[in-house]
Amino acid sequence: xxxxxxxxxxxxxxxxxxxxxxxxxxxxxxxxxxxxxxxxxxxxxxxxxxxxxxxxxxxxxxxxxxxxxxxxxxxxxxxxxxxxxxxxxxxxxxxxxxxxxxxxxxxxxxxxxxxxxxxxxxxxxxxxxxxxxxxxxxxxxxxxxxxxxxxxxxxxxxxxxxxxxxxxxxxxxxxxxxxxxxxxxxxxxxxxxxxxxxxxxxxxxxxxxxxxxxxxxxxxxxxxxxxxxxxxxxxxxxxxxxxxxxxxxxxxxxxxxxxxxxxxxxxxxxxxxxxxxxxxxxxxxxxxxxxxxxxxxxx
Numbered sequence: 001x002x003x004x005x006x007x008x009x010x011x012x013x014x015x016x017x018x019x020x021x022x023x024x025x026x027x028x029x030x031x032x033x034x035x036x037x038x039x040x041x042x043x044x045x046x047x048x049x050x051x052x053x054x055x056x057x058x059x060x061x062x063x064x065x066x067x068x069x070x071x072x073x074x075x076x077x078x079x080x081x082x083x084x085x086x087x088x089x090x091x092x093x094x095x096x097x098x099x100x101x102x103x104x105x106x107x108x109x110x111x112x113x114x115x116x117x118x119x120x121x122x123x124x125x126x127x128x129x130x131x132x133x134x135x136x137x138x139x140x141x142x143x144x145x146x147x148x149x150x151x152x153x154x155x156x157x158x159x160x161x162x163x164x165x166x167x168x169x170x171x172x173x174x175x176x177x178x179x180x181x182x183x184x185x186x187x188x189x190x191x192x193x194x195x196x197x198x199x200x201x202x203x204x205x206x207x208x209x210x211x212x213x214x215x216x217x218x219x220x221x222x223x224x225x226x227x228x229x230x231x232x233x234x235x236x237x238x239x240x241x242x243x244x245x246x247x248x249x250x251x252x253x254x255x256x257x258x259x260x261x262x263x264x265x266x267x268x269x270x271x272x273x274x275x276x277x278x279x280x281x282x283x284x285x286x287x288x289x290x291x292x293x294x295x296x297x298x299x
Contacts, residue, residue, distance in 0.1 A: 004243070005272065006243070006244050007251035008255070008275050010248045011192075011194070011252060012194065013196055014196050016031075018035075020034055020053065021052070022053075022054045022111060023055040023056075024055065024056045025056075025057055025099060028093070029099065029113070030107075030110045030201070030203065031110075033111075033201075036109070036200075039077060040109075040110075043069075043073035043074045044056075044066060044067075046070075060099060064100040064101045064102065067090070067101075068102070071109075075105075080105050080106050080109050081105060081143075082144060083103065083105045084103065084104040084143070086103070086156075087101040088101065088103070088156065088157075088158055089160075091115075093203075101159045104158070105143075109199065110200070111200055114156060114203065114204045115204070115207060116154065116157065116249060117154070117155060117156075117157055117206075118154040118206050118253040119151055119153035119154070119170075119171070119185060119208075120151055120209070120210050120211070120253060120254060121134035121152030121175070121211050121213050122134070122210065122211070122212055122257075124212060129261070129263075130212075130263060132231045132233055133232055133234060134152040134175075135150070135151070135152070135229065135230045135237055135240065136149065136151065136152055136174065136221075136226045136228075137227045137229075138225065138226065138227065139226060140227065147227070148247045149240050149250065150226075150246065150249075150250045151250045152174075153171050153209075154170065154174070154247075154250055154253075155173075157207075167185060167207075168182055173221075173223040174219075174221055174226050175221065175229070176219055176221065177219065181217065184211060184212055185209045186209065186210045187207070187209055188210055188260065189208055190205050190206065190208070190280065191205070191208060191252050191256060191276075191279045192279055206252065206253060208253045234263050238255070238263070241258075252276075255272060256280070259272055
């Protein structure tokens with residue numbers, strides 16, 4: 001088995017010195033690559049520049065309008081890729097208060113926080129322990145990470161939704177699972193990653209869920225974003241997560257699941273434990289949602 005665990009290294013592969021803080025209404029919300037700073041200033045004349053800090057002030061509506069104008073210009077310049085026409089919240093990472101909305105694909109240019117909801121689907125053995133994991137393969141036409149392996153369910157949390165909302169929506173769209181079939185989902189930890197990527201910076205909190213499925217349930221994709229599913233023995237699924245055939249997000253969630261459920265060989269469990277714990281953190285809910293939307297952390 002590959003033991004390089006590249007997803008763990010990628011989760012913290014960020015050169016902070018190569019980025020300039022992005023501050024909105026006095027709150028640090030992201031960062032822009034120094035190499036793209038001039039482009040950002042030209043595209044967003046409404047934002048100020050103070051020393052080495054890019055900053056903006058205004059109401060949610062005013063900030064959203066400024067970001068929409070800037071993002072259209074950056075898209076035309078080829079600096080925002082994989083445009084989605086999907087609004088994401090611009091969060092204050094300290095509180096998850098939404099300060100504005102912006103195009104999902106632009107979040108990585110600005111280095112702003114995004115949320116993801118990921119679910120490990122598992123099938124139990126006779127003793128009730130996870131024996132197999134459902135692994136999805138992303139469509140070859142996906143805008144990001146085409147063809148790589150993924151969790152049973154995984155997707156971004158758009159503006160106006162909680163992680164639990166996004167999980168239910170993605171459960172149907174990606175795997176054809178109805179809300180009643182998703183009712184047994186249990187919240188795991190929140191995994192935080194921050195890494196440099198081609199589009200800019202992926203600053204994301206992954207809200208992980210575990211879902212036991214009956215052996216006779218077969219996921220069926222509904223939206224064309226999944227090429228197919230495999231129900232793999234735990235060892236085979238962990239081997240995918242230990243290499244580079246799985247998305248970084250899904251690999252982190254899979255490794256964390258395996259560690260929490262004591263499915264790893266002792267040596268690997270010991271090596272991974274501290275590194276996974278460093279990624280786990282308590283996280284607030286997006287503004288406007290109650291604690292009932294997120295059922296806490298396990299293990």
